[in-house]
Amino acid sequence: MPPAQDHKRLLDNDQGPNTGGMGAYAPCPQVSMHLKEEIARDVLQKTVDGLREEECPFVGVLFAGMMLTANGPRVLEFNCRFGDPETQVILPLLKSDLYATLLECVNGELSLSLPQWHTDRFAVGVVAASGGYPGSVKKGCVLKGLRDLEGQNNVVVFHAGTAIQRKEDDKVLVTSGGRVMAVVGLATGIEDAQKTAYDSIKKVMFEGIQYRKDIASRACRARGLTYSAAGVDIDAGNLLVNAIKPLAASTARTGCTGDLGGFGGFFDLKAAGYSDPLLVSGTDGVGTKLKIAQTVGMHSSVGIDLVAMCVNDILAHGAEPLYFLDYFATGKLDVGVAKEVILGVARGCSQAGCALLGGETAEMPGMYSFGEYDVAGFAVGAVERNKVLPRTQDIIVDDLVIGLASSGIHSNGFSLVRKIIDKAGLSYDSPCPFSTTEGLQSVTKLGEALLSPTKIYCQAVLPLMQARKVKAFAHITGGGLTENIPRVLPHGLGVSLDASSWSIPAVFGWIFGQGNVATLEMVRTFNCGIGAGLVVGQETAASVMEHLTALNEKAWIIGKVTENKEDIDKVIVNNLESVFCESARKANINHQDENETIKGPKLSNVEMHCRKKMKVGVLISGSGTNLQALIDQSLRQDSSAEIAVVISNVPGVQGLTRAQTAAIPTKVIKHKDFKSRLDFDMAVHAALKEAGVELVCLAGFMRIVTGEFVRKWRGRLLNIHPSLLPSFKGMHAHKLVLEAGVCISGCTVHFVEEEVDAGAIVTQEAVEVKHNDTVETLQERVKTAEHRAYPRAMELLASGRIKLNDQNKVQWMW
Secondary structure: OOOOEEOOEEEHHHEEEEOOOOEEEEOOOOOOHHHHHHHHHHHHHHHHHHHHHOOOOOOOOOEEEEEEEOOEEEEEEEEOOOOOOHHHHHHHHEOOOHHHHHHHHHHOOHHHHOOOEOOOOEEEEEEEEOOOOOOOOOOOOEOEOHHHHOOOOOEEEEEOOEEEEEEOOEEEEEEOOOEEEEEEEEEOOHHHHHHHHHHHHOOOEOOOOEOOOOOOOOOOOOOOOOOOOOOOOHHHHHHHHHHHHHHHHOOOOOOEEOOOOOOOOEEOOOOOOOOOEEEEEEEEEOOOHHHHHHHHOOOHHHHHHHHHHHHHHHHOOOOEEEEEEEEEEEOOOOHHHHHHHHHHHHHHHHHHOOEEEEEEEEEOEOOEOOOOEEEEEEEEEEEEHHHOOOOHHHOOOOOEEEEEEOOOOOOOOHHHHHHHHHHOOOOOOOEOOOOOEOOEOOOOEHHHHHOOOOOOOHHHHHHHHHOOOOOEEEEOOOOHHHHHHHHHOOOOEEEEEEHHHOOOOHHHHHHHHHOOOOHHHHHHHOOOOEEEEEEEOHHHHHHHHHHHHHOOOOEEEEEEEEEOOOOOOOEEEEOHHHHHHHHHHHOOOOOOOOOOOOOOOOOOHHHHHHOOOEEEEEEEOOOOHHHHHHHHHHOOOOOOEEEEEEEEOOOOOHHHHHHHHOOOOEEEOOHHHOOOHHHHHHHHHHHHHHOOOOEEEEOOOOOOOOHHHHHHOOOOEEEEEOOOOOOOOOOOHHHHHHHHOOOEEEEEEEEOOOOOOOOOEEEEEEEEOOOOOOHHHHHHHHHHHHHHHHHHHHHHHHOOOEEEOOOOOEEEOO
16 A cells, blocks of 8 residues: 555644544655565565464455654554554545455455555545544534535545434534544645645534644645755765775776766777777676675675676676776765775776776665665776677587686675575674685674675686687676576587586585575576686687686686587586585584475485485476476475476477476477387487486376386386376366266376376375366366375375385385
8 A cells, every 4th residue: 555644643743642643644755665665575575474474364454553763664563454544545545446355355366456556646634623632522513514525526525423413304414523534635746635635624614623734744845945954965975076086096097088076987999909899888786785785884895796797797798897887876875885885896996907987976865774775887898899709609519618716606696695594593793604714614704704705807817818718708697507608608509517526615505505495596596606607619728727727716627518409408517416415514504493295204404405316307298287386396495306307299388488497407309200109208218317317207298108118117107197096097087077977086196007097096186076067177176186196296206105016006115
């Protein structure tokens, strides 16, 4: 709902006794969009999440009373109802039907009728109260003047303490309580809405009437304000410019002209020695790493981060960074903090060899909470036309991938890191739970360790690029290894990496273990110790490594270029699980109890996370809803299964997209490309074996597999059927169920045998057949049951709790 402010005191200027509310206005111009988002995120959403976690359902209106302080919003109370008198100014702003919204709340389908609000109007409501309120009041006073307000579209009257009373031969409206009514004025501006409300309430008359004369005055524009009084301190801005001029001057390089403080910055490309250059630009920020910096009060490192994120990006095109511009935005300028950030920017520019040519400092009261700021950077570089990277036409199979060490997390993935810290009950002042120096447990505070600045690679790799020894440079930023390396590869090629070939910093082992983060999620979120990747020819790899070693740059040959005709899963990282588990075991993990789906030996989080999982292959032909249920189960930290590959006989189906979204390798093997069913099945078998698959799940796979395939995977091949076997085998199960008139149907997960739907039953899930069911409605309810049964069956087999014995019966092991 739009934010509304009420006025509790009886008299103007917040004087007199407290009341139930003497008026309100909405929306509040003082509540910025940023502040509304903060309240929604940090108060309302967390409240709803908490109710969900505590399994405490609530259907209704949750009305939060907030106080805005210099340190941000604070919660005063929650009401499980509409607030008063705020509701009188909120409801006139409602564009949609309130009844429809309330009805869908009751039905559990709120998304079908979300409230829509007028965004082009304000509402101001003034309460008319009886004389003596909030004490004892006289009742029965005749109300006059209301007819003058009838028919006005911009006025709404809400009755409260009123009643109909018979006097002589007529019925009249009289007072019957302390707060008699609220008169609400509507307009496109807050001042006009206030004027409408007061012009209207002046027409209302009854004995002893009283009302405040200053409702919404705080929101109306005051006269004679200065820019400084509005929160923008020009003098502070000038102090900052003078403070950072020496910092910018220290980064000057050949090509720089002019001084800081002008309307623009100049750079002379000719003086910098370029003959036929292309300009390359990049822009970026630091993300939620800023939250940590602001919490612990360390600001200079994020300035280095800012430069690094921009210059490493343009380095991917072979460009030498020439100059840099920064943007610093805050609600209230703290010259000391801003100077510290820009000091870091200047240090980053020096490391990159570029000039800090200028920037912008924006002081925007109301946009940011006290102590908050945001930064953005803009880098411009140049590269000679004949040396632009990546040289995709030169990249070939068996080219080598060289990984350059990162300095830590760099500047991506901090939203996940902060969530892990919060769930672990740690603070940024806690001792660092992972080693920050080789072999030693650090005594550094956690917040300080996380603020290690992003590494800048310009000086190490630019000479190699200019000597044409590098075919491509991939900056590993958001999206990790799996999303960034493909950006520099040509169509038809991928890379295969070996995670055991480089040193993974301890922080990633801690994230992996403490957060129970899946390995595939790690490599598509974090750099995992590789801040940048170089693609080089085998003939130049040795000299490239020699050059990097001479500069004390940690680097490893971490993989090679491979053929990838389908351009799917272009980055394969081997040995991830073992490397991360080894790193996690060395970290100080806070153990948490989790509810396990399959009861078994009690394991710690890390042991559970790092135990060997059974590799599962899933065969599909379509949308993959059952596949999604299997994926969701496999991603649980207590799962015994890991989906190693998804194979489809039909290209372009949604199931492939589901797998790729979860970073699961996929493969398309078209059955039409084979002369026989057996040839096709053997190709699928070979692909499964290549992926190391130990268990196969058929999930909407619209092929009947051959006996040879079944025999090769005996006891390790599952299927799900949409009925309670052995009833209603084969096709059209739902139709057969309805024709038979049975009361119960459901689904069955079973081992696959050569005879269709005849294998040993692993688990079943029952579904009631309703009297008015159609094939479609029954199918939808059975699908929901399938999404519970199939993951359960996969876990039973993957965990070793069951197996298929020699008598083709399910044998329970523990």
